[in-house]
Every structure is written in structure tokens, then in C-alpha cells.
Amino acid sequence: MRIKEGFTLRSIVGQYVVIGEGIAQVDFNRMITMNESAAYLWQGVEGKDFTVEDLTRLLTDKYEVTGEKASADAAAIARKWIDAGVVGE
Amino acid sequence: MILKRSYRVAGHVFSLSLESGDWIWDALGNYEPFLFGGGEKDLFSLELVQELDVQDKRELYVSNPGPGEQRIDIHTVDGGYLFELAPLPDLPVCGWLKVTEDFSRGSLKTVSSRVFCVNNALMLMYAFRTAGLDTIEIHASCTVCDGRGFLFLGKSGTGKSTHSGLWLKNVPGAWLLNDDNPVIRITDGIPRVYGTPWSGKTPCYVNDDYPVGAIVRINRAPHDEIHRMGVVEGFASLYSSASGLRALKPVADGLFNTVSAVAQKVPCYVLDCLPDDEAALVCSKEVLGNA
16 A cells, blocks of 8 residues: 655644645545554655555664554554545555 | 846745836735745746746646636656646636746746736645745635734635624624735744735735634534534644645645645644634634634
């Protein structure tokens, strides 16, 4: 999967948000808020193709977390991004 | 003979040039309160032309207007951008605006609906050119009360103007600054709202400015209730009503910086309301108390 073109991660008062800014997203009139670990994952896969395994690896690299938990969290976040329309499968 | 007039809106100076005898000058009375004597360099200039030289035209953005809304399609061309303007979705293009990449110079060719074209060309150039200058053009109605400006946001048809009208009727001392496109500019750290020559269907062209007291998003509902939003929610609310071509990074960066600064400094609310007197009373009681 891959982050769709035109979505930018920004930070406002310590809260991360993804905003549709590219020409492809001019009519995307919503905003996705993210916590710090989601923003970290986003930055880790920005501009490239990625899998749930890539997200899992990013999580286990940075956080003290079991592989099983990381894998479940990674799958959940990928699903959330796809449902929100910011990531294409 | 070409006549050039300069105007100043929210402190930004721009000019318009066209034939001195053209009847269109008489139809641009909305700019008169903003006439500027000169002395300051134009931030951007627009001239009306008979012919436009357009080369290497490539589609950048095709708009998807709702019924009754204007259509503005955008292309990249050699040396900048080309905007095609139509007053309604199913009417043919009646104006072509070619602007330099930095939006400092524009040439406009029109075949009909000339006033619509001039107004929209200036609004577009203004929004894009000032995006990096702590300035945002907001689709809102703005009422002044107690020396502060209150902006009402909402999608077309939600009742922004109606709500302003309810303030004028029910809140002592309230008056209308602008009914469609006021400008917010941050000066010395304080967001101020300015009247502009662009006020939608209401002829209200006031060259004056006030600190922003609050920003209220209007939602139609079966009751009257107001809630204060957090900074991120307030940001999202204001951002979706700010004009600007977000596909261009400098414009997107400027918009983000200005909107997030305003959302941190000004209380933002959402008002669920009916179009009734009670809505203005519920709203004004809350926002005037906290402004």
C-alpha cells in the first residue's frame, strides 16, 4: 500500500494532523488527527510502498512492544488509514 | 487611454488597469472605499487585455461546483497559471486569467459577465498572493459588536448571512462588516478582521478592521446550542473555509501557518441552530462573554 498523493502531515499545538493539500486532494475537506506513534509511522513510510510488516518493524524498532502486539497495532492503523481514504491498497 | 487605480485591502495594495472610458469602472463601486492614493508598491496588479498569449496549457485542477456555484478550472501554462472562469457550472467560460507563478501580475480576457470576472480574478490573486503574508481570505459573514469582529462560517446555504442578520436584529450595537469574503490578517500578533470589496450578494463594502472576537461555525439543527471547540477542531473549521490553492506548496504552507496561529489565539465555536432570534441570543451571550 501507499500514502495517496497530496496528503501532508503537519503539527498544531503538539497534535499531528494529516491534511489533503495536493491537487489530487483539493476537494478532500477532512482532516485526520494522529498521535505521536501514528505520526512516526506515517513519516517512516511517506513516499514509498509499504506493507503491514513494514509498519510492524517500525513499531518494534522504536517501542518496547511484543511482535504480536506491534503486528496487531500495525494492521489496525493501516486499516484506519485506508478507511479514511489517505492510503491506497 | 489606460487608467490604473490602486486599492488597499487589509493593508495590501493592488492595482487594476483598463481603458479609462470602459463602462466597467462604473460597475466596480465596491472598490471605491478601498481606493489608495499610491506611494506604496503594488503587491499585485491586474490588467484587462483583448488577447492572451497562452502556451503549453496543461490541466491542473477541474472544479466540481454545486448547483448555482461558480466554476473555476486551473491550468499550468508557460510562465504561470491560467484560470478559466464561469459564473455557473453549466455556462460557458467567460473569462481567462493568466497569472505569473508568484501571482504578482495577472492579465484577464473576458467575453461576457465582465464584472464577475474582474471580481473573481482580483479575489483569486489576492488570496494566493497574500497566503504567505499572515493573511487569509475567509468565506464567512462578519458582524461587529463591542469593537470586535465575529465571523460566521458554514457551507453555502447553511445560513451565515441569515445568522448575521439575526445579530443585527437582536444584539444591540451589532452591525455588518462583510457578508461573504472578509480577510483576517495577523498584525503584531493579533488577528484582525478586515472588510473587503467582496461581499457576495450583499452590498456591504466597509474599509475598516477590528480584532477578531470569535469564529463560529453554523450548523443547521432542530435546536439552538453552542459549543466551544478545541484548537485542532477550530483549525479544521477555519481551514476548510479559507481560500487558497493548496496544491501549491508556498500557498499551502502560508495558509497552514496563518490558520493555525488564528486558531490558537481566537476562541472557535460550533453553533447548532435554527434560523431564529434565539440562535443569535444563545450565540452572542456565549461569544461576547468570552471574547
